[in-house]
Amino acid sequence: MSDGFYLDNDVVLKTCSYGAGAELVELSTTGDLAPAILALARFTLRSRVERSRVLVDAQNASAQLDAVLAQVRFLEPTPEEVDIAADFEAAATEANLSFDAGESQLVAMLGARGAVALVSGDKRAAKAMSVVVPELERRLVCLEQVLHSIIARFGLEPLRSSVCREKASDRAVTNCFQCSSQQVEAPSVLQGLESYLRSLRSETGRLLVKSAGMSGAEVAQEDSVGST
Known part of the structure; x- marks a missing residue:
């Protein structure tokens, strides 16, 4: 059985800043299984919102974050997964790439626990993943795929207004x-x-799911199960 979707801190923070936290949770819920984040992220994310110097509407982002944290599952890596993550980070450093501890632990758990995909807003981590763990084909959903799915399902507004208000959150998205x-x-x-x-x-080879939106991740998971 799949362990659903994993969300990194960046995608949670950015969708909350865009007022789309509920949409992120809905899109990344598989059946009755809510998406999951690192347990430590509960504190890290709140700190990032409180300390942010780029958020125009930090109060809205904070309220969105509280709503997301009330719905997601929390992950604790095993000692073995922590060791695997450390190996990923060392390999990334050797290749002059950026791969932080939170992201690497999620990737270690993704491989060990059979999650559908990692949903990430960190483009540097995506490039590191494509080099360090290229075997995880079609197991990453990027922020732009999340936003594509939000527009396709819920429409352009009020998402665009929020994105344009929070221009500094992600220049590529803006x-x-x-x-x-x-x-x-x-x-x-x-x-x-x-x-x-x-x-x-x-830049990342076969890492991203095939579709323009994030729904392609579940299709890839079904295809993988069907071929085993």
Whole structure:
């Protein structure tokens, strides 16, 4: 049985800053199984919101975060998974790549526990994963795929307004949402997200799920189970 989706700190923080925490949880819930984050993230995320110098509406982000934390599962790595994560970090450092402890532990658990995919807002970690653990094909969902799915299911607004309010949260996302323009249609934003995805795929090989949205992760998991 799959252990569902794992969420890293960056994707939780950024979707909460965009007022889309509930949408993230809904999209990453499989059946009755809620998504999971590292147990330590409960404290790390609150600290990041409180100390942020880029959030325009920190109160909204904090309220969103509280709602997400009330719904997700919490993960504790085993000693073996901590050791595997340390090996990942060492390999990334040797390759001059960035792979922090939280991200590496989630990746270690992803491989050991059979989760559907890691949902990450950290582009540097994505590049590190593609080099350090290339065998995890189609097991990563990036922030742009989450936002693509949100637009496809829930519509462009109020997401675009929130993204454009929090321009400093993620410059690539801000560019995709064309915040310098007054009126933009959903297809244009989706095309921007897809263009970014093509660029990220060219840098990370077969790491990302195939689809433009995050639903492709569950399809890949079903295909994998069916082939065993």
